[in-house]
Amino acid sequence: MGAKWDNRLINIFNKKLKEKGLVCESANNAEGLINISIFNSPNKEYHDYFRIRINGDGITINSSSITGSSYALRTLCQIINTDRSIDQCEIEDWSSFEFRGIHLLADIDALRLHKFLINDIFTDLRINNIIYECEYVNWKSHPELHQSWGMPINDLREIIRYCKDNYIVISPLLQSYGHCEYLFKDGRNKDIAEDPENPYNYNVSNPKTWEIMTDLLTDVKTEFYESPFLHIGHDEVIAYGRYPFRPENIGRPLSDLLNISIGFFSNWAEKHNQKIMMWHDYISGRSIPGKMSDVIQSLKEVNKKITMVVWNYSDDRKFPEIDNIMKTGCNIIGATGEEKLENVINFSKYSQGKDIYGMLHTTWTGYDGNGKSVFRYPNKIWPYIQAGLSFWNPNCGEIINSVNSKERIMFDDLIDDIYGKIYRMRKGDIYYHLNISKYLDCKLDGSLDSNDEFVTSHDGERFLINRGNGHPIGILLNGSFRMQINSLRRFKAISILWANLSLDAEDKKIGEIKFYDKENNDVDIVNGREIGNYLPKEGRIFSNTEQLRKCDDNIYAVSQPVYSNPHRYSLWQYNIKIPDNVDSATISLDPKSEIVIAGINIIER
Secondary structure (H helix, E strand, O other): OOOOOOHHHHHHHHHHHHHOOOOOOOHHHHOOOEEEEEOOOOOOOOEEEEEEEEEOOEEEEEEOOHHHHHHHHHHHHHHOOOOOOOOOEEEEEEEOOOEEEEEEEOOOOHHHHHHHHHHHHHOOOOOOEEEEEOOOEOOOOOHHHOOOOOEOHHHHHHHHHHHHHOOOEEEEEEEEOOOOHHHHHHHOOHHHEOOOOOOOOEOOOOHHHHHHHHHHHHHHHHHOOOOOEEEEEOOOOOOOOOOOOOOOOOOOOHHHHHHHHHHHHHHHHHHOOOEEEEEOOOOOOOOOHHHHHHHHHHHHOOOOOOEEEEEOOOOOOOOHHHHHHHOOOOEEEEEEEOOOHHHHHHHHHHHHOOOOOEEEEEOOOOOOOOOOHHHHOHHHHOHHHHHHHHHHOOOOOOOOOOOOOHHHHHHHHHHHHHOOOEOOOOOOOOEEEOOOHHHOOEEOOOOOOOOOOEEEOOOOOEEEOOEEOOEEEEEEEOOOEEEEEOOOOOEEEEEEEEEEOOOOOOOOEEEEEEEEOOOOOEEEEEEOOOEOOOOOOOOOOOOOOOOOOOOOOOOOOOOOOOEOOOOOOOEEEEEEEOOOOOOEEEEEEOOOOOEEEEEEEEEEO
């Protein structure tokens, strides 16, 4: 093989061959057939450029980077025929952006999900950077700040290693000057809080602030020792509490206080051979429009070495903030996010015409949300596909976002490999409505039209709504409950339509589904995972007993709500696979679980 082959390339080539069923003991078997060379790109705007030439003399890969060589090998594996032959051809490809990134949050459940995303999703999408938000890693210097759901340091090391093995650059994001709640766990460090009664920001004029941040930065640098960037956050600074509040800061321009914080991190990064990255919204005044004139001076004076990340999650076609920040002379990364594929497509196209440094897709699923994100935020995970495609080629168009599309099914199947108990409805599935009439005891007060016989879920599954005296009715389970379902051998999944009245903390087990076979499998029912407590802030919920419960209306669960209306409750769908050779199952719930079941379907194999 050419001199540019290394063990990482060999491992990638072997992995992709095995995925096609073409087992190869070692990529070294291809020596003399595949020659790789690194050379200058034919155009400085062609990032990670590669060219594959296949002819009678063999296979030649020319690339502008070792990362481009890895993309070429992945592409080569895609065009190998099942009989191991390969057609003569020439392929040329490159990216419009140098930086193509995904932002992820680190917690105790991140390792399994993020390894899977890196290994099976991001690499094939040619994502080359990850911004890893890591303030809740269990850092060595301040164990008193550790959270029970914080990421263990060994998990972080494995994520960093996985990125390196796949030619993905990983850089840390340590929240600072805004979103600093982690510094004040259990009332600690209130002496450095700008507002001790609402600890959210640190006091930039207190030397102890910088002692603690230096400790944490040293820990971060120890682990992210090869990372080119340090993302320092600095967004939504005046989102909570009184600011400024400390006597030494009152009366000072907001730009002065901001410059103190930015200056500290800039000096630290320069000494440690890293570049600063930060969100743009506070320094540009966008997040504080009433005080924009107080901070805009900081933007005019900002260090030109800082990379500004301009986030906008709208589906607009123009993003003028890019143009405004370009005037600073800073490098710019455009940041997409949330669920709108149009946001990813339109922002990428607009940025391509501005010749910015790159694009980043952000993930906001809660700082301890990785164990639940696939269930609670499926529509925030799916856009990774669009981001990968649009960041490589902004003109690629929209992926098919139907739940029954080939692309979505393939993606869901990959996710199911690590969360194997969830079943996703498929087009053509045959299902039957289970008769639950003997259990019915509560009226669904005014939430469904009186003429509705069925409600239809987001994936097209219909649930029969039982009626009593002309009103929709369900089963109110505020005591110990057990239901048995028999004759399940010809069925592959149980689908439940329900709502949760409980206001208890999330992640609490409130029941289980037990399948009776040789192994007696069981699945826990967890509040906020299998069932969401998505209820309105106002209005009557159910007309049975004293169910006038209220809770915040920003909680997600396994899928988006089947039925939702302002000031009324939501019904949630949960589909669980039935293991093979199961005869029966029981659904049991703990006392005071406060679940309402509106319908149950069973899905035929």
